[in-house]
Amino acid sequence: MSSSDAAVVEKAAAEKTAAEKAAVGKAVVEKTAVEMNVHVRYFAAAADAAGSEDEMILMNAGSTLGELKAELTRRYGPDMEQVVRTGSFLVDKVVRRDLDWPVSSQVDVLPPFAGG
Amino acid sequence: MQQWTALITAEPIDEAAVRRAVEAPESGALVLFCGVVRNHDGGRNVLSLDYRAHPDAQDIMAETVRGVMESSGLTIAAAHRVGELAIGDIALYAAVAAAHRKEAFDACAEVVEQIKLTVPIWKRQHYVGGISEWVGL
Numbered sequence: 001m002s003s004s005d006a007a008v009v010e011k012a013a014a015e016k017t018a019a020e021k022a023a024v025g026k027a028v029v030e031k032t033a034v035e036m037n038v039h040v041r042y043f044a045a046a047a048d049a050a051g052s053e054d055e056m057i058l059m060n061a062g063s064t065l066g067e068l069k070a071e072l073t074r075r076y077g078p079d080m081e082q083v084v085r086t087g088s089f090l091v092d093k094v095v096r097r098d099l100d101w102p103v104s105s106q107v108d109v110l111p112p113f114a115g116g
Numbered sequence: 117m118q119q120w121t122a123l124i125t126a127e128p129i130d131e132a133a134v135r136r137a138v139e140a141p142e143s144g145a146l147v148l149f150c151g152v153v154r155n156h157d158g159g160r161n162v163l164s165l166d167y168r169a170h171p172d173a174q175d176i177m178a179e180t181v182r183g184v185m186e187s188s189g190l191t192i193a194a195a196h197r198v199g200e201l202a203i204g205d206i207a208l209y210a211a212v213a214a215a216h217r218k219e220a221f222d223a224c225a226e227v228v229e230q231i232k233l234t235v236p237i238w239k240r241q242h243y244v245g246g247i248s249e250w251v252g253l
Contacts, residue, residue, distance in 0.1 A: 044168050044238035045250035082253050093172060095236070110170065112252040115196055115237030116151045116208045116228060 036061050038068070039106040046087065046109040049079035059103060065089050066099030068107060086112045121185070122178035123195040124169050124237075129209045130195075137193035143213035147220040149228055151208030153201045157251070161244040165251075167198040167207060170236035177235045184230055188223040190214045194231060 041054040050072075057071065068089070073081045088097045090108035119137055135148065155162050170176075177196065185192050194210040201207055210227055214220035239251040 043170055043236070044240070045253055048250070086253070090170070090172070090236070093175075095176070095234070108170065110236050111238055111250060113232065113234070113236055114239040114250070114252040115167070115169075115235050116232040 034061055035059065036063075036103075036105065038063075038103050040068070040072075041106065041108045043108060043110060045111040046080070046083045049076050049083050050109075051076075063103050064099060065091070065096060065101050065103060065107070068103050069099060072109065083111045084109065088112075118191055118193070121181040121193055122174055123193075124174040124177065125195060125197055126199045127197070129197050129206050131206070131209055134193050134195050134209050134211045138191045138211045138213040140191060140213055142215060143191070145214045145217035145220040147212045147214075147217070147224040149208070149210040149224050150206050151228070153203050153205045153207055155203045157241060162203070163242045163244055164200060164202050165242060166200050166240045167196070168238045168240070169196070169198045173236050177231060180230045180234045181227060184223060184227040188212075188214075188219065188226070190219060190223045192223060192227050194227060196231070196235070196237060198237070 035058055037056045038059050039054060040057050042050045042052065047053055057068070059068065059071070069084045072084055088095050088110045089101075090096070090110055091101060091104050091106075095110065121137075123134075131148075131150075135146065139146065153162075153165060173196075177194065181192050181194055184190075191213045192211065194208065196208050197206065208228065208231065210224055210231070212220045212224040212227065214223065240248055241251055242248045
């Protein structure tokens with residue numbers, strides 16, 4: 001193999017590596033475009049049901065509060081089901097009960113209020 | 117000018133401070149409401165309770181109070197205590213000032229209703245016999 005042949009092979013290898021990197025990069029971009037990490041915070045009875053104060057939950061982009069509610073019930077069973085059945089969510093500082101409302105990067109799970 | 121409209125506090129509520137927040141020379145009626153910890157609920161004997169509030173609860177309560185101030189045109193302030201409360205402690209204190217009593221009574225009832233409905237505060241009751249439960253589930 002001549003030195004010029006070796007240079008061609010090296011160049012081809014470099015191009016292949018670049019193409020692979022680009023493909024991987026594209027896959028990462030596509031993945032972040034369809035999925036999002038939601039920081040879910042639990043309060044009062046919700047924290048008792050989840051056994052923690054907060055966690056990250058990976059959800060499809062555009063997921064709704066209804067889908068989060070279903071996921072929480074799947075994870076934590078009847079105790080959490082009881083909380084979210086009559087509870088609400090705090091999304092971007094606003095209390096939401098509409099289950100078609102989209103999740104954002106942080107959602108708080110609020111048991112039914114009992115102030116006063 | 118009113119200094120504040122809503123307060124969430126871990127300390128005993130300063131009743132005079134809530135009253136001062138709404139008092140004005142043109143007011144002929146001052147209606148005050150105390151929500152007090154009682155020793156029974158749903159037929160069971162209550163020993164004490166814990167109130168917990170969401171970190172944004174004070175902002176949400178201020179918004180709720182402002183809403184009733186706008187709809188009634190009156191001056192209102194309210195304070196909610198959190199933490200461990202004993203029987204007889206004041207959990208919620210609301211004050212409404214108006215020129216005449218009727219509108220002050222109505223607005224006070226309304227603001228208390230709205231606070232209970234809209235402010236993210238939770239209550240855990242401790243019953244005789246060592247059982248504790250979150251209220252409202």
